Amino acid sequence: MAENYQFETRCIHGDGGFVEEHPYGAVSVPIFQTATFAHPGIGKSTGYDYSRESNPTRYELESVMSSLEGADDSIACATGMAAIGICLELFGEGSHILCTEDLYGGTVRMFKSIGEKRGLKFSYVDTSDIDLVRKNIRKETKALYIETPSNPTMRITDFAEMRKLADEFGLLILADNTFLSPYFQKPLQLGADIVVHSGTKFLGGHNDVLAGFVCVKGKELSEKLRYTYKTVGCSLSDMLPSR
Numbered sequence: 407m408a409e410n411y412q413f414e415t416r417c418i419h420g421d422g423g424f425v426e427e428h429p430y431g432a433v434s435v436p437i438f439q440t441a442t443f444a445h446p447g448i449g450k451s452t453g454y455d456y457s458r459e460s461n462p463t464r465y466e467l468e469s470v471m472s473s474l475e476g477a478d479d480s481i482a483c484a485t486g487m488a489a490i491g492i493c494l495e496l497f498g499e500g501s502h503i504l505c506t507e508d509l510y511g512g513t514v515r516m517f518k519s520i521g522e523k524r525g526l527k528f529s530y531v532d533t534s535d536i537d538l539v540r541k542n543i544r545k546e547t548k549a550l551y552i553e554t555p556s557n558p559t560m561r562i563t564d565f566a567e568m569r570k571l572a573d574e575f576g577l578l579i580l581a582d583n584t585f586l587s588p589y590f591q592k593p594l595q596l597g598a599d600i601v602v603h604s605g606t607k608f609l610g611g612h613n614d615v616l617a618g619f620v621c622v623k624g625k626e627l628s629e630k631l632r633y634t635y636k637t638v639g640c641s642l643s644d645m646l647p648s649r
């Protein structure tokens with residue numbers, strides 16, 4: 407049934423029939439404003455232990471995001487920068503990440519001030535030029551980090567061509583989809599492995615919420631990112647998903 411849902415329906419119901427069964431059959435998403443969850447018995451968990459790691463209210467929002475982006479998992483972060491930050495932890499010292507040249511300035515600041523200090527290397531090219539991207543792949547390149555259309559020059563990167571390069575050189579593709587949102591573009595369906603969002607912008611829509619998302623394909627990436635997420639504690643507040 408869910409495969410027939412239109413985008414507008416998915417924005418509210420995700421893939422339909424929320425995973426959680428709420429107390430008293432609440433139809434709207436209840437706010438589970440609790441840091442800790444009681445265990446029904448020794449060695450038994452409801453699936454929720456501590457809200458830094460996961461929370462039922464947040465999980466419903468994450469399920470909606472997965473439905474919209476076609477992701478296997480989506481992780482709701484406190485801000486877009488937090489979402490980008492946990493992705494950096496996928497890469498070990500010496501890794502090179504090839505980026506779209508006019509990335510959002512805050513992303514470049516994070517790459518320069520935190521990523522480079524951690525021993526990561528970044529270079530910036532016009533990713534609408536496939537030959538230029540190919541020429542700039544090094545033996546230590548691990549990922550392509552793409553913003554398309556780029557901000558501010560609105561250059562378009564061809565995901566299908568990036569996917570071919572990524573497969574040839576064994577690279578991950580990360581895409582910042584803040585500006586088009588899944589309404590206009592679904593990078594995971596076009597070949598990306600990871601999508602990041604500033605939920606603060608069009609996803610939030612009302613200029614009243616700071617939020618970020620990482621949406622991924624595959625269990626392995628999801629597990630690695632969730633491990634960093636619970637470790638650094640950049641979770642979205644339990645109050646915000648219900649807005």
Ligand SMILES: Cc1ncc(COP(=O)(O)O)c(C=O)c1O
Pocket residue numbers: 485486487488510512513557582584585603604605606607616617618
């Ligand atoms: C394209 C893009 N990515 C990421 C961010 C960072 O998001 P946030 O402000 O929610 O931390 C922004 C913020 O303007 C952005 O424009």
